[in-house]
Amino acid sequence: MVCIKNGPGPTALLIAGNHGDEYEGQIALSNLAREIRADQISGRLIILPALNYPAVQAGQRVSPLDDGNLNRMFPGDPLGSPTEMIADYVCQELIPMADLVVDLHSGGRSLDYVASALVRPGRDAEEHEKLVRLLRVFGAPISFISDGTGGGGITTLAAAAEAKGALVLTTELGGGATLSLSGLSLAASGLRRLLMDLRIVSDIDVEAASPTRLMTVSGHDAFVYAHERGVFEPAAEVGEEVAKGQIAGRIHFPDLPTREPETLLFGSSGLVACRRVPSFTRRGDCLFKLMRDLDLAPSRAGHA
Structure with a gap:
């Protein structure tokens, strides 16, 4: 100190x-x-x-x-x-x-x-x-x-x-x-x-x-999390503008090569604030966070 x-x-x-x-x-x-x-x-x-x-x-x-x-x-x-x-x-x-x-x-x-x-x-x-x-x-x-x-x-x-x-x-x-x-x-x-x-x-x-x-960050829909353990293939970059329903990425399973990858979608629209770095991921890992432009009203309502 x-x-x-x-x-x-x-x-x-x-x-x-x-x-x-x-x-x-x-x-x-x-x-x-x-x-x-x-x-x-x-x-x-x-x-x-x-x-x-x-x-x-x-x-x-x-x-x-x-x-x-x-x-x-x-x-x-x-x-x-x-x-x-x-x-x-x-x-x-x-x-x-x-x-x-x-x-x-x-x-x-x-x-x-x-x-x-x-x-x-x-x-x-x-x-x-x-x-x-x-x-x-x-x-x-x-x-x-x-x-x-x-x-x-x-x-x-x-x-x-x-x-x-x-x-x-x-x-x-x-x-x-x-x-x-x-x-x-x-x-x-x-x-x-x-x-x-x-x-x-x-x-x-x-x-x-x-x-x-x-x-601002618009609640839980602003986040994309992994649901499975596997290899993460991102479909967006940090700073990119994305839309609700757009493909965020896929989780691949090299130990089960005939299994289709899990496709993940963005739950809201916004700017990609962050993206997971390591490709290997486990259930619960944060893969993306989105931000949207701020309504400057001083109330706490709507802020997340």
Whole structure:
């Protein structure tokens, strides 16, 4: 953990390594911790580039100590497993200090994501507008609003931060357990814009944000899951626009070569936000997630 503090002002809690096989955020925060000087700060930065340290050290999504998926264990348990204890510490000690929480993710070993930022729907119209503004300041090509349906729900760090009144922004910066240079660049510039906007950091050079396409995830129909174990043949690419009923892909069965492959269809129309990377798949694996353009009404209704 790195803490940089200089006088009164707001606090930003910056996190990566929530999942250990997602690397853009880990590098972006390590770079930021070395580059920011205390005299550039008005307030406080708390930086954790490797939040789930055992998972980061192992280069895998979950902790090798307890198979804990940290971003599915909030608000945690101080007397629980190691991963539950990390979640509890973040929830009880760190988040209450923060005015802004940024949790940097990418698709890890299993998914490839379009470079994007996301927030949960605001609990009221005023909070909703503040969160949409964060998305515009961060400046990802795609931004979306989701309450986590189909991907963690209320068990995520973002949900825990929202419940404690902090503004929280999450990212998806690439995937495939490799490093996206464009995702790393977006993390570096987006973080600096957020910190300057909050007036925590000054006297740094950063380009202006590009326009962002505001989108949302339209419930369970936005996801395609594997129903069988086999070899996944995708029929769409990340960033592609697809239509409801269009073929999403096929699951093949090399151990039963005379069996017809299982054909999977998209349950809604939209833009392909992410696609499974490994070809081998098991029942329950997420193969695709779709987004659709956002109705900017401030209500939580319709956001998923």
